[in-house]
Amino acid sequence: MSKHAALAAIGYAIVTALTFSPTSPATAADCRDAPGEVTPAGQHWYYRLDHATGQQCWYLRKATPARSTEPSKPVRAARPAAKKPARDAEPRSKSSKEALFQEFLQWQKRQPKP
Numbered sequence: 001m002s003k004h005a006a007l008a009a010i011g012y013a014i015v016t017a018l019t020f021s022p023t024s025p026a027t028a029a030d031c032r033d034a035p036g037e038v039t040p041a042g043q044h045w046y047y048r049l050d051h052a053t054g055q056q057c058w059y060l061r062k063a064t065p066a067r068s069t070e071p072s073k074p075v076r077a078a079r080p081a082a083k084k085p086a087r088d089a090e091p092r093s094k095s096s097k098e099a100l101f102q103e104f105l106q107w108q109k110r111q112p113k114p
Contacts, residue, residue, distance in 0.1 A: 031057035 035045035035058045044063035049056055092100070 030059045031055065032059065034058055036060075 031048075033056070035047075039045060040060065042063055043060045045058055046061050047056075047058055
């Protein structure tokens with residue numbers, strides 16, 4: 001099975017599971033044209049549109065808790081930031097710089113080409 005076909009099958013399975021999940025209205029008897037005037041404690045009116053049939057449906061379900069409007073706390077770094085390497089106490093000589101540069105060029109030749 002190709003990767004594309006596998007992803008399509010997984011997507012279809014997810015949509016099917018969500019469509020027939022117990023949180024959606026189970027029967028046509030639960031479906032109303034408009035929300036009721038009275039909402040029982042701990043419940044909330046939800047709206048659903050069945051795109052296949054065009055049926056518009058209001059139904060009661062257990063209310064979900066409201067999300068906090070406060071900003072979330074900042075996440076601390078898992079480890080402290082790396083320290084910058086200390087600079088040499090004395091400047092490099094011209095020959096030392098040239099040797100370091102040649103070493104870099106050799107390293108660069110060994111790297112794979114993109």
